[in-house]
Amino acid sequence: MKKHIQKERFQSEPRQPATIGQTRTPVGVEVRNLGKKYGAQTVLTDISLKIEPGEIFTIMGPSGSGKSVLLRQIAGLEAPTSGAVAINGHNPADPDTRDRFAIALVFQAGALFNSLSVYDNLALYPLEHRIGTRAQIRDRVMRALKILSLEGAVNKNPSELSGGMKKRVAIARALVMEPQLLLYDEPTSELDPVMSATIGEIIATLKQEYQVTSIVVSHDRDLALTISNRVAILMRGKLLSLSDPAGLRRDTTPEIIDFLNPKIDLRNPRYKNMAA
Amino acid sequence: MNRISTIFDWLGGAVVMAFRAFRMLPEAPRIMKRTIEQALHGGYLSLPIVSILSFFIGAVLALQAGYALQDFGAKQLIGTLVGEALVRELGPVFVAILVAGRVASAVTAELASMRVYQEVDALVTMNIPPERFLVLPRLLAALCYMPVLTMIGIIIGWIGGAVVCNYVDFIGIAPAEYFQSVKQYLTTTKLLHGLIKAEIFGFVVILIACNTGLRTRGGPREIGFAVTDSVVYSLMAILSLDFFITKALGG
Known part of the structure; x- marks a missing residue:
């Protein structure tokens, strides 16, 4: 299946060496007939998507619908049970x-290295991959910190940062990689509305300025409908809808309407005798 | 059947991890700083506890030998007994047990929490192999500090025996006579065998710690389980390997 996708959809591309200060060409992602099981539990069933180079693609869905698992398959952190994921055919x-492509993932909780300072967290990738001199790496790190307004946090330890700062450091760490594909796992979870809007602006700006292909997993309806080129809705591990934000707003599928416009029913009989 | 396959999966994972780590040995100069840090945490900071423990092991060994040998009028052999026992057996085994309790548990806790809080996944997405970044520095550090710790432990154990022999009335052997007795049957080969044991124990204990830590899945509760597993597996490995290495080395 993997070979099939490679041959049919994508041409093999020459290796692009990572260089300081260069924006790389965005990549396309294809997910075909992807299924994922953990033991007897089926998490994803027959997911097929094609994400175009340079677009912001958001995956939404209720908790437990398999969004983050799908993102982990795209990032190559887990192998699918069936089907395949290909990034420019690879x-x-x-x-x-x-x-070849510098794939960066911004984790939900940041996944910053607690034993390293903010600077060292950001410098780790270029240092480990020997990209540039120490001075060039410092420039690259400081530039990323400046974009995310984090210059003051350079010598701090991740444990000293607030939730919003951790998210921004995680995005800055991804930015230092000069990625062609940037994956975000719940970038606005646990953040206040103002910080959520800031993160949304950052994601949109990175796409505009660096033409990076972005895949965002989120519960955040406003974020998804504002910054995305297209939105996929997952329900119980299946792809329920795939359209642009305008199309999604017009969608009359009851499950999508309920998901996008949840109502608080203060007289829900389900919770009537909870105190008893 | 499922449990057996889990055991083989675990063992296979450990072997593959060691193989991958040592395949990256040519890149060792790049991880020198982290190796030194690990040697400092694992070796240097273990010195006080190794010294205290070894002193009392030597002391109690001399005392027990004194009780046992006085009936035969063979007290002059106490030094030989303490010297040989520490070099061939107790030195390497007890230092390895201490490293399992103090260092391996910390390594497992650190790597397990890195796994649970997705720091290891972050390394993978950055294309930085965890075997190079996390495992190899710890293994190299263990190979450096284990023989040193063991040698220090042996010497302090001898001193502990000397103190007991000198100050316990019914033994009453002077330090010069005691150390003469220690040296009498001690050979370089025996010392080398003890250090080989220490190297193997150190390598296996840290490999178990890394493998257990990096295989952890779940949440904070699983980190605790992983630490327990790591120490238990390490103790089992030390004591069972001890038999086979002793047999293979012929003493």
Whole structure:
């Protein structure tokens, strides 16, 4: 299946070496007939998507619908049970693919290295991959910190940062990689509305300025409908809808209407005798 | 059947991890700083507890030997007994047990929390192999500090025996006579065998710690379980390997 996707959809591309200060060409992602099971539990069933180079693609859905699992398959962190994911025709789990395309993932909780300072967190990728001199790496790190307004946090430890700052440091760390594909796992979770809007602006700006392909997993309806080029809705591990934000607003599927416009029913009989 | 396959999966994972880590050995100069940090945390900071423990092991060994040998009029052999026991057996085994309790548990807790809080996933997405970044520095550090800790432990154990022999009335052997007795049957080969044991124990204990830590899934509760597993597996490995290494080395 993987080979099939590679041959049919994408041409193999020459390796693009990572260089300081260069914006790389965005990449396309294809997910075909993807299924994922953990033991007897089926989490994803027959998901097929094609994400165009340079677009912001948001995956929405209720908790437990398999959004983050799908993102982990796209990032190559887990192998699918069936089907395949291809990034410009290449398997994302292959270290050569990561090396070629610089795939960055912004984790829900940041996943910053607690034993390293903010600067060292950001400098880790270029240092480990020997990209540039120490001075060039410092420039690159400071530029990323400036874009995210984090210059004051450069010498802090991640444990000293607020939730919003951790998210921004995680985005800055991804930015230092100069990625062609940037994956966000719940970038606005646990943030106040103002910080959520800031993160949304950052994601949209990165796409405009750096033409990076962005895949965002989120519960945040406003974020999804504002910044996305297209939105996919997952329900119980299946792809329920795939359209642009305007199309999604017009969608009359009851489950989508309920998901996008939840109502608080103060007289719900389900919770009537809770105190008893 | 499922449990057996889990055991083989675990063992296979450990072997593959060691293989991958040592395949990156040519990149060792790049991880020198982290290796030194690990050697400092694992080796240097273990010195006080190794010294205290070794002193009392030597002391109690001399005392027990004194009780046992006085009936035969063979007290002059106490030094030989303490010297040989520490070099061939107790030195490497007890230092390895201490490293399992103090260092391996910390390594497992650190790596398990990195796994649970997705720091290891972050390394993978950055295309930084965890085997190079996390495992190899710890293994190299263990290979450096284990023989040093063991040698220090042995010497302090001998001193503990000497103190007991000198100050316990019914033994009453002077330090010069005691150390003469220690040296009498001690050979470089025996010392080398003890250090080989220490190297193998150190390598296996840290490999178990890394493998257990990086295989952790779940939440904070699983980190605690992983630490327990790591220490238990390490103790089992030390004591069972001890038999086979002793047999293979012929003493």
